[in-house]
Amino acid sequence: MTEQPEPVLEPFGLISPPQPPEIPAAPEPDAVWDLPGGKAWVYLANSRFGIQKPVILSDGFETGPSKLDPLWHGLNRTGYPFATKLRERGHDLIVLGYDERSASILENAETATACIRRTIAERKGDAPLTVGGFSMGGLVTRYALAKMETEGVDHQTGTYLSFDSPHRGAWIPISLQALAHFLKATPAMSKQINSDAARQLLWRHIETADGTPRQDPLRTRFLEELDRVGWWPRIPRLLGVANGSGSGTGNGVKAGVDAIRVTSGWFTGTTLRTQAGGTGHEVARLKGLLSERRVVTDDLPELDGAPGGTLESFGIAGSKLRLTGKVDIEPGTESICFVPSVSAVAVRDLENQADLYLDIEELSKDESELDDFMLSPRNDPHSFMSEELAIWILKRLPD
Structure with missing residues (x-):
């Protein structure tokens, strides 16, 4: 009897949130920037005035190129209409994507740097930038900003924002x-x-x-490189939110x-x-x-x-x-x-059981490497834009 080959299973994501089978098309952006290693989709608060109060938000991990439709769906349609509310408050949204989302964080940071430079060049006025991202995107932009500072480049960023980013590492069983x-x-x-x-x-x-x-070893080298550029950017205010609970539950x-x-x-x-x-x-x-x-x-x-x-x-x-x-x-x-919540708000490493189940809400905010942070009241899906987290972010963006 001839042995039959094992069936080929359609690839399934272990490191990215599942997407619904059909996602509505995103609204047409005001501009699309082709960048080295990626692109950015620009949504202006007012098309007559150009970019005035820019918020750059980076895509996270997956395989293959970034796609606008699922990015917009996650930002505006799954929990809270964050993109809409952001623009209603006068902020211009710049969604940053990559040609290959599974490429090295250091490589995609070059794309993020190009996006920051392009934003500064096209901005009307001198309002400081807000720069950050979802999941891995928070690490990409963290490193990009820190490296720019180390090289003496003025990134003109006043606020850094990470959204459920694994600052101390992520976990796949x-x-x-x-x-x-x-x-x-x-x-x-x-x-x-x-x-x-x-x-x-x-x-x-x-x-x-x-x-x-x-x-x-690639993680070890990434952490060494992050340390070389200062570990965090020093100029902007560092904000972070976690989809996990802070109560230790x-x-x-x-x-x-x-x-x-x-x-x-x-x-x-x-x-x-x-x-x-x-x-x-x-x-x-x-x-x-x-x-x-x-x-x-x-x-x-x-x-x-x-x-x-x-x-x-x-x-x-x-x-x-x-x-x-x-x-x-x-x-x-x-x-x-x-x-883990302790990773997203940078308060503990992941080695110890007690640290993982820590009641973060009882800690002083000084124990975090971030300047300010917010945790979900529940353990929500990774990168889920809940109303609680969205409102917290909107209240802390510069006027």
Whole structure:
């Protein structure tokens, strides 16, 4: 009998929020700028006056080029009409995108720098810029501004804004990273996990299904380069918001439970578990027609259930695996922590369990590297523009 090849699964995103199948077209921008390595879409508050009070917001991580329609959808249609309210208050919105969103943060920072320079050149008057971004976009613009200062370039930015950006690292479960590498018939998933940007973003990374979780060397070099340019820009006021709760309350995902079980079909016996602490914790049993892999972690904290902006990582993976056989998904494990709250507002690293579940609301604001920050009252989806966060941002933008 001839062995049948494993089915090719359509790539599914593990490091980016899922998008609805059909997204309405964004309104026509007032201008589109072609930039080295990307482009920017310009929405003026008043088309008669040109750019007067610019707000640059950068796209985050994904594979491939930035697309305006989903960016506008996230900004204005999913929770709160932020783009509309921003322009009603007289601010000009400049949406910054990249030719390849999974490219190195350092590389895309050059595109951000070009956008800042173009904004200054076209601005009418001398109102200071607001510059920032969503998720990885907050890191791209953070580095770009800091580097410009180090090089003596006047970026004329008064406010920096990060929106659920992983300043201390992001989390994709080791079990899901291993699954991405194990599905050899779908190499796009492994390529996404191993992209430069993913290696720089993720707190712990594995390069192959049998790899040992570690801080990737690309992340180490990125952090060294960030330190070289001053760690943060020093001139603007540093603002940040988190989609995760600040009360220390997790998202309800239990540690060490089976999140996904494949009970028939091509990958029968494959099991993915949520992260638990301790030594020798099995996070995955991966089974295919011709191969099998057991994935074990040592001394990692219970990150899946931590307070933070969430992604439907297990839910999406389970729905794709259902195309190949019967799959059981443990209720309540579909969405897990992606950007821990302590990372988004830069108050703690991710190594210690107690720090992850810290009651941030009880801390002094001085414990954050940001000048001011806001956390969600809930653990909302990553990059979700809630009314609470949107209003907080609008109140703190320069008049």
